Amino acid sequence: MTHPDKVKHSPSMTRRQSLRLLGGVLCLSLWGIGSAGRVEAGLQPDRARLRQTMQRAYGQKGLAVLEQWFQLLDQAGQGSLAEKLTYTNDFFNRQVLWVEDPEAWGQEDYWATPLETMGHGQGDCEDYAIAKYITLLTLGVPMDKLRMIYVRARLGRSNISQAHMVLGFYVKPTSDPLILDNIISEIQPGSQRHDLTPVFSFNGQGLWTGGASQSQANPVNRLSRWRNVLSRMQAQGFGV
Amino acid sequence: MSLIKQLWLTITGVLLLTFIGSLLVGVTSSHQYIEQEIRIKNIDNTNALALSMSQMDKDPISIQLLLAAQFDTGHYQLIELIGPDGEVIDRRTASEAVSDVPAWFRHLVSFDVPAGTAVVQDGWRQYGTLHLKSQHSYAYRTLWQSTLRLTGLFGLIAVVSLALTSWLVHTIRRPLYHVVQQAQAMGERRFMTSKEPRTLELKTLVKSMNRLSLAVREMLNQETDQLEQLRRQLQHDAVTDTLNREAFLDRLANALDSEGDIASGLLIMVRVTHLTEVNQHLGHQATDQLLNQLSRMLEQLSTSPSYVGRLKGCDFALLLPGSDQSEALAAQLQQGLEQLHQSTEIALTTPAAISHYHQGQSRGQLLAQLDGALAQAENQPIGIITTQADAEAVLFTTHDDWRAALQAALQDGIELAHYPVISNQDSLLHDEVPSRLKIKDEWRTAGLFMPWISRLEMNAEFDLAVTTQALADTAQTGHPVGVNLSTQALHKGDYLTRLINLIQQHSQWAHRLWFEMPETAATQFPTEFKHLCEQLSQLGCQVGLEHVGPQFGKIEGIEDMGLHYIKLDATLSHEVLLNPTKQSLVRGMATLAHSLGIRVIAQGVQNSDTSEQLFKLGVDGVTGPGVRQDKKA
Structure with missing residues (x-):
């Protein structure tokens, strides 16, 4: 486990310095105390790797969707915050067919990575939320403004409720969040969504810090569903 | 650095490395595991608490209660709820309570686990951020204790390994030690x-x-x-393997000059007359065989040490030191010659003459006398003539008279003569002190009475008397003295005990006593002689052999006897100046003796030139008529 930043920033390092650095790195790795790298603004997806993964898993069709996603990133990257939110929300609501997990993945509550969601062309609510969350992070939206929110959703006018997940965008922690949802494709403030009752929210903070240093090989990651999907994303090349 | 030390260092080093290695691995993996557990606990508990708080009314009291309940019943270092604007809504902290772990260890393994973070929702809005840190000081203790356990265990293993190592070192060292001993023994x-x-x-x-x-x-x-x-x-006749003329005459002269019990005895001469004709009749080979037969017969006449020599082609001689039984010998000789005659095809004439000899007699006179007797005997095939001993040389005629006279003389006391033994540094090694006894009002030399002492088996009393006198002598003169012991001493009852007692009474002079025995003592009674050597060496005395011939290297166990010196047979130093073969012989003996750690003294040295030659040949000391100490060392 080396520290690429440090090495990169001191190209004319003296021999002694590099020895000291090497010693420090060895020491750290020996004791398992790796300093976790901070998350920088915006994820840096490894497009080549993503393409490779997509090609292998979903073939040409998946690859086409991925290319569109790259296009979205390129276009929305130039745009305003509102455009980023809208484009992202629309992209996934359009590309992905809403199904329940067992239909899409053959298992209850499978959390798919954006790549899997795009490749498959279908997913359930958390797959939408995750895909949008990752896309917005990639577009440079700060993480502390994005939260995935567990909500109780009342469908239509019936009294049937179901567990649902949406992505919330907070201008400030105390403000009314903008909700990116797949039931109602239009972005609306939370206070206007009378069909939704928020229960709990989370994002990658806290977990994220470990993300860079915790490899997918770490079996503990698989135990938590959220960390599991983060690990898979990292492996697929999302630059998480 | 010694091999053993290197081995020790290596093993200790390996043990230490293994210890440090496994300590590092053990502590590191425990550390990682614990850190991970704490991280997971932080995250999970934060989320659980935030979830509970999200579900309830955001009444400050309820929030506080919930937080306090969680904090008080769990193991936490910190739980805090921070409002969206950074203000603290509630906070509980506990000290990092680590009691019995050294600070340096804590510092070394310090855990770096981020606090768990979760957001408490209030409807769509965020109510606050929850931070939670678990109490992990117990982990330091666990880690510390496992380190201590590991150290203890390794200590135990180290003790066992070191015990094994010392056993190993021992098994290497023992053969090495033996090899060193062996090499020293070889030296x-x-x-x-x-x-x-x-x-x-x-x-x-x-x-x-x-x-x-x-x-x-x-x-x-x-x-x-x-x-x-x-x-x-050098010394033997090629045909009959008996002594040649020179060797035999040396031997005879030695006996006649002796101060010991060989100083009187019998001399026999046998002649094969008309040897030329015999040779013509029988042929060369058969004649040689005949002469050999005669020689063997002469050698077997006596069981005590005897010497057979071929004086001329037809003349054979037998020297029997110490013997005086001329009649019995004559009878045996008669018988032997008769057998010889019977086994030969042609008629032989083998006259023989037997004569007593005693100390101080002239060799030439003695031989002439025998020659005359032979001439008389020649007219018979087996004529044996026994010449009577010199009347004036005969002091007493019967054994009883001799015994009485010797006992009386011992009562009167012994006198000691002094002949120095000089080292090659011209210092005195010791005095040879032949004894003198007063018999018939005259001081008589040992050659006269020693044969009788032996015949009458009075050696024990005599040797003790001489030793007593020698002790008195050395006390007076301060010179070391050489004392002759008889071979009988080796197997005669309490002899040795009495001798040792006597020396112990004068132990301050013991180191000045040089005891010597004839070479035959060591060849005939090696075990007893070795015992004597050990006993006397313990007292500080020197022990040696005299009249030693070139075969002494062959003496069984000579290297183990602890012998201090040997005195070469006088025949070896006789005419050593002229005889290169003799010189090689003496040089060889000196080398061999020195290699056994034994000093070599030449006896019967006639003059200073001979002394010098002998020293050159490697002899350590000389004694004899031609030796006197010029400078006092």
Whole structure:
């Protein structure tokens, strides 16, 4: 486990310095105390790797969707915050067919990575939320403004409720969040969504810090569903 | 650095490395595991608490209660709820309570686990951020204790390994030590073989050493054999393997000059007349065989030490020191000659003459006398003439008279003559002190009475009396003295005990006593002689052999006897100046003796030139008529 930043920033390092650095790195790795790298603004997806993964898993069709996603990133990257939110929300609501997990993945509550969601062309609510969350992070939206929110959703006018997940965008922690949802494709403030009752929210903070240093090989990651999907994303090349 | 030390260092080093290595691995993996557990606990508990708080009314009291309940019943270092604007809504902290873990250890393994973070929702809005840190000081203790346990365990393993190592070192060291001992023993000319160890390399070493030991022993034996061969060439007649004329006459002169019990005895001469005709009749080979037969017969006439020599082609002589039984001998000789005659095809004439000899007689006169007797005997085929002893040389005629006279003389006391033994540094090694007894109002030399002392078996009393006198002498003169002990001393009851008691009474002079015995003592009674050597050496005395011939290397166990010196037979120093073969013989003997750690003294040295020659040949000391100490050392 080396520290690429440090090495990169001191190209004319003296021999002694590099020895000291090497010693420090060895020491750290020996004791398992790796300093976790901070998350920088915006994820840096490894497009080549993503393409490779997509090609292998979903073939040409998946690859086409991925290319569109790259296009979205390129276009929305130039745009305003509102455009980023809208484009992202629309992209996934359009590309992905809403199904329940067992239909899409053959298992209850499978959390798919954006790549899997795009490749498959279908997913359930958390797959939408995750895909949008990752896309917005990639577009440079700060993480502390994005939260995935567990909500109780009342469908239509019936009294049937179901567990649902949406992505919330907070201008400030105390403000009314903008909700990116797949039931109602239009972005609306939370206070206007009378069909939704928020229960709990989370994002990658806290977990994220470990993300860079915790490899997918770490079996503990698989135990938590959220960390599991983060690990898979990292492996697929999302630059998480 | 010694090999053993290196081995120790290596093993200790390896142990230490293993210890540090496994300590590092053990502590590191525990550390990682614990850190991970704490991280997971932080995250999970934060989320659980935030979830509970999200579900309830955001009444400050309820929030506080919930937080306090969680904090008080759990193991936490910190739980805090921070409002969206950074203000603290509630916070509980506990000290990092680590009691019995050294600070340096905590510092070394310090855990760096981020606090768990979760957001408490209030509807769509965020109510606050929850931070939670678990109490992990117990982990330091666990880690510390496991380190201590590991150290303890390693200590135990180290003790066991070091015990094994010392056993290993011992098994290496023991054969090495034996090899060193073996090499040292070889330096002292003792040849032993040691047991082969099981370790391959050491086995090879020990094997080679054993082989070397045997080879050197073999070499020394060969050297001895060569000396013996040389002596035979020099002193023996080629045909009959008896002494040649010169050797025999040396031997006779030696006896006539002796102060010991060989100073009187019998001399026999046998002649094969008309040897030329016999040779013509029988042929060369058969004649040689006849002469050989005669020689063997003469050698077997007596059981005590005797010397057969061929004086001329037809004249054979037998010297029997110490014997006085001329009649019995004559009868035996008669019988022997008769057998010889019967076994020969042609008629022989073998006259013989028997004569007593005694100390101080002239050799030429003695031989002439025998020659005359032979001439008388020649007219019979087997004529044996016994010449009567000199009337004036005969003091007493019966054994009883002799015994009485000797006992009386011993009562009167012994006088000691002094002949110095001089080293090559011209210092005095010791005085030879032949004894004198007053018999018939005259001080008589040992050559006169010693044969009688032996015949009457009075050696024990005599030797003790001489030793007593020698002790008194050395106390007076301050010179070391050489005392002759008789061979009988070796196997006669309490003799040795009495001798030792006597020396112990004067133990302050013991180191000045040089005891010597004839070479035959060591050849005939090696075990007893070795015992005597040990006993006397313990008291501080020197022990040696006299009249030593070139075969002394062959004496069984000579290297183990602890012998201090030998006195060469006087015949060896006789005419050593003129005889190169004799010189090689003496040089060989000196080398051999020195290799056994034995000093060599030449006897019967006639003049200073001979002394010098002998010193050049490696002799350590000389004594004899031509030796006196010029300068006092």
